[in-house]
Amino acid sequence: MTNEEKASIYHSLLLRHDKIDGKVADIKSEAAGMELNDTQVKQLEVLEQQKSQVVSEAQSLFPDYK
Numbered sequence: 001m002t003n004e005e006k007a008s009i010y011h012s013l014l015l016r017h018d019k020i021d022g023k024v025a026d027i028k029s030e031a032a033g034m035e036l037n038d039t040q041v042k043q044l045e046v047l048e049q050q051k052s053q054v055v056s057e058a059q060s061l062f063p064d065y066k
Contacts (some may be wrong), residue, residue: 006061013058020051 027040027061036044 001061009063010058013054017051017054017058020047020054023047024051 013043013063024044027043027047031040
């Protein structure tokens with residue numbers, strides 16, 4: 001895979017990560033300083049797992065970089 005292809009994939013992953021971050025922020029803003037309900041907590045857990053997956057995919061593009 002060329003560096004240009006890696007850069008394109010990396011950019012897509014960053015956009016996905018940002019979109020997930022936006023969803024996390026939306027859920028937290030719904031609570032508006034109050035405690036999150038069970039549904040919100042579960043949604044956040046799923047989103048955090050998705051973010052971790054995106055980060056893993058991004059790191060796999062550049063295995064020599066640490």
